Amino acid sequence: MPDAEGKAKSNEKDYGIGVPMETPGFFLRGAGHLDWGMKNRLARIFNPKSGRTLMLAFDHGYIMGPTTGIERMDLRIPPLMPHVDCLMCTRGGLRTCIQPDTDKPLVLRCSTGATVLKELSNEVIGVAIEDAIRLNAAAITTQVCIGAEYEKETLDNLSRLINAGNTYGIPTLGVTAVGKEMVRDARYLGLACRVVAEVGAHFVKTYYCEPDFAEVVAGCPVPVVIAGGKKIPEADALAMAYKAIDQGASGVDMGRNIFNAEDPVSMAQAVRAIVHENEPPDKAYDLYQTLMNERQ
Numbered sequence: 299m300p301d302a303e304g305k306a307k308s309n310e311k312d313y314g315i316g317v318p319m320e321t322p323g324f325f326l327r328g329a330g331h332l333d334w335g336m337k338n339r340l341a342r343i344f345n346p347k348s349g350r351t352l353m354l355a356f357d358h359g360y361i362m363g364p365t366t367g368i369e370r371m372d373l374r375i376p377p378l379m380p381h382v383d384c385l386m387c388t389r390g391g392l393r394t395c396i397q398p399d400t401d402k403p404l405v406l407r408c409s410t411g412a413t414v415l416k417e418l419s420n421e422v423i424g425v426a427i428e429d430a431i432r433l434n435a436a437a438i439t440t441q442v443c444i445g446a447e448y449e450k451e452t453l454d455n456l457s458r459l460i461n462a463g464n465t466y467g468i469p470t471l472g473v474t475a476v477g478k479e480m481v482r483d484a485r486y487l488g489l490a491c492r493v494v495a496e497v498g499a500h501f502v503k504t505y506y507c508e509p510d511f512a513e514v515v516a517g518c519p520v521p522v523v524i525a526g527g528k529k530i531p532e533a534d535a536l537a538m539a540y541k542a543i544d545q546g547a548s549g550v551d552m553g554r555n556i557f558n559a560e561d562p563v564s565m566a567q568a569v570r571a572i573v574h575e576n577e578p579p580d581k582a583y584d585l586y587q588t589l590m591n592e593r594q
């Protein structure tokens with residue numbers, strides 16, 4: 299029944315004749331040809347205005363146990379959440395310590411099989427894609443250990459995770475773990491990031507390096523975010539974040555340098571100012587101190 303929708307006559311409808319339908323691109327590098335669900339999830343992780351993200355990493359316990367600063371995730375993480383774009387954690391950490399009424403997207407750590415007591419590259423995928431879906435994960439993640447004893451297995455883990463995620467439109471973050479025997483230079487990290495992207499990861503987490511971090515980013519056809527690494531003085535962590543962003547990183551996935559800062563909430567806000575507002579490191583450090591003093 300062509301007239302079922304009502305009495306409107308053809309000349310009362312507005313088809314926008316003459317106005318071409320827009321076909322905009324997508325703001326993230328390498329994501330232009332992804333499906334709608336993938337893009338929508340990535341747009342929850344990366345702010346479409348800045349094109350960047352501040353992720354809060356607190357998945358350390360899956361290999362390190364009760365890591366300093368997050369012995370009690372239920373106490374330390376919630377006050378930080380308003381200041382970050384995204385949570386990166388395990389399903390155990392999430393289900394036990396994070397209230398489900400949050401609107402923060404989740405990047406779910408899906409690997410297991412190793413701890414700091416043994417060979418860290420000997421991992422498997424331990425989370426079924428159905429559980430990631432159940433948790434409403436915006437992305438899933440595992441690490442690769444390029445050049446390590448179990449390089450092949452970690453690449454297999456990544457491939458399997460990407461295959462599972464692609465089935466349901468869930469993007470995969472590939473993490474480039476660096477063993478003690480590897481050099482964290484642009485040559486190694488550039489190789490690792492490129493491999494991870496070519497295997498099919500939708501974004502990559504790696505470490506900042508000097509010199510030539512810009513080449514690591516340029517050689518990787520998907521967004522690169524940096525890990526914070528071990529705790530360093532707040533001013534140095536802010537400077538590192540700035541240099542990474544300035545050389546093309548699309549964000550920061552920081553854990554210890556936020557939750558082990560003298561004032562974690564102020565640190566999260568200072569890193570945020572760098573990531574989304576290009577705040578130079580000295581101003582970001584001033585902001586950190588100002589906010590910290592105000593909170594005391």
Ligand code: R5P
Pocket residue numbers: 355356357358361386473525526527528551552553554555
């Ligand atoms: C390590 O277990 C995880 O991949 C962390 O998420 C990652 O290292 C980022 O945390 P941090 O900034 O503390 O290095």
